[in-house]
Amino acid sequence: MQSSSRLARPPERAYGKFGFGLGAVPLHAWGPQRDAVHRVRGIFNRGIPPVWTYDNYQALVAVMDMFQKIRCENAFDWFTVCRLFGVPSGKLAGRIQRMLRDGTEALRQGAITKLDAILDRLDDDAFGDILDAYLAATNPASPQFLEEPYGWVGLVWSSSRSDEVMIRSTAGRAHALTPDAAGRNPYGLLAAWNVSDAHLAREELGELFNHTPELEPIRVRKFGSHLLEIKQDIETILLRENLLALSPWHEVKASCYEQRWVERSETAPSEPSSMDFASDVTKIFTAFRK
Numbered sequence: 001m002q003s004s005s006r007l008a009r010p011p012e013r014a015y016g017k018f019g020f021g022l023g024a025v026p027l028h029a030w031g032p033q034r035d036a037v038h039r040v041r042g043i044f045n046r047g048i049p050p051v052w053t054y055d056n057y058q059a060l061v062a063v064m065d066m067f068q069k070i071r072c073e074n075a076f077d078w079f080t081v082c083r084l085f086g087v088p089s090g091k092l093a094g095r096i097q098r099m100l101r102d103g104t105e106a107l108r109q110g111a112i113t114k115l116d117a118i119l120d121r122l123d124d125d126a127f128g129d130i131l132d133a134y135l136a137a138t139n140p141a142s143p144q145f146l147e148e149p150y151g152w153v154g155l156v157w158s159s160s161r162s163d164e165v166m167i168r169s170t171a172g173r174a175h176a177l178t179p180d181a182a183g184r185n186p187y188g189l190l191a192a193w194n195v196s197d198a199h200l201a202r203e204e205l206g207e208l209f210n211h212t213p214e215l216e217p218i219r220v221r222k223f224g225s226h227l228l229e230i231k232q233d234i235e236t237i238l239l240r241e242n243l244l245a246l247s248p249w250h251e252v253k254a255s256c257y258e259q260r261w262v263e264r265s266e267t268a269p270s271e272p273s274s275m276d277f278a279s280d281v282t283k284i285f286t287a288f289r290k
Contacts, residue, residue: 006090007074007190008228010220014159015076019178019188023076025084034138036062041131044122050115052107060107063131064100067093079174079189086133086146087174087194091235092246096125126249148173149248153201153234154192155227160184164217165230167205171198191231193238194245196252204237 011020018024025033039059042048048056069075070082070093082088088096099118106115136144154177156166161184170176174194178187195201209218220226238244245252 008225019186021079021189067097151198155190169202195243
């Protein structure tokens with residue numbers, strides 16, 4: 001996932017209401033984005049013929065852009081969108097984004113056989129499940145959220161100290177990565193990885209950075225791509241130790257990880273319904289920091 005379009009330097013503006021990456025999806029985007037995902041789901045399961053129409057093309061482009069946002073981690077709501085899709089990893093989001101890019105080009109050229117082949121490859125990456133997670137979470141009448149998996153490593157950042165990042169890990173859910181801002185601008189996420197063993201990840205990352213990164217922030221150089229280098233170093237460790245989870249639908253290192261997911265899902269309380277979905281989801285993601 002080494003890409004020049006991936007966020008390589010901390011943002012320059014201040015974030016006072018939401019931490020970077022955790023912003024609420026703009027109200028004007030809810031409807032169009034959900035419509036696009038719904039149409040792409042229809043194309044994917046062949047309920048909508050995968051042939052050239054302007055609506056099909058625009059929907060594929062819109063969904064491709066959403067996965068690119070997750071891959072690049074370069075938007076104020078990137079992790080919010082990631083959660084709506086059921087937290088696919090940046091690595092998986094990048095793979096899906098590239099296939100959707102090829103799919104839109106095949107559609108534009110009228111290469112339907114090629115598009116069919118791309119849709120079949122997407123099936124190998126749990127694409128249908130990921131789209132279903134989004135549609136369930138954005139159901140205006142009764143939103144249903146996939147239970148967020150346990151075990152995370154994150155790059156935590158606040159615009160109050162724009163030249164510092166903390167590398168944090170938790171065996172819990174992702175919201176535990178972001179500490180209390182203590183009067184400063186709220187913390188957000190410059191990157192996040194779902195891992196099968198957060199304790200092992202913490203040990204390995206401590207050795208990589210030669211200190212306790214959760215307690216001692218790392219200073220990010222203002223120029224160049226130092227942040228991107230940090231991300232790539234972390235991912236190298238996670239991949240080397242086979243700790244990185246591509247999504248809740250993909251198995252990782254230990255077979256017990258999937259069992260933990262099932263057991264916790266059975267006991268987890270269900271999400272409340274809401275008729276005012278945009279307002280409700282805004283509250284949900286505002287509470288993310290608490």
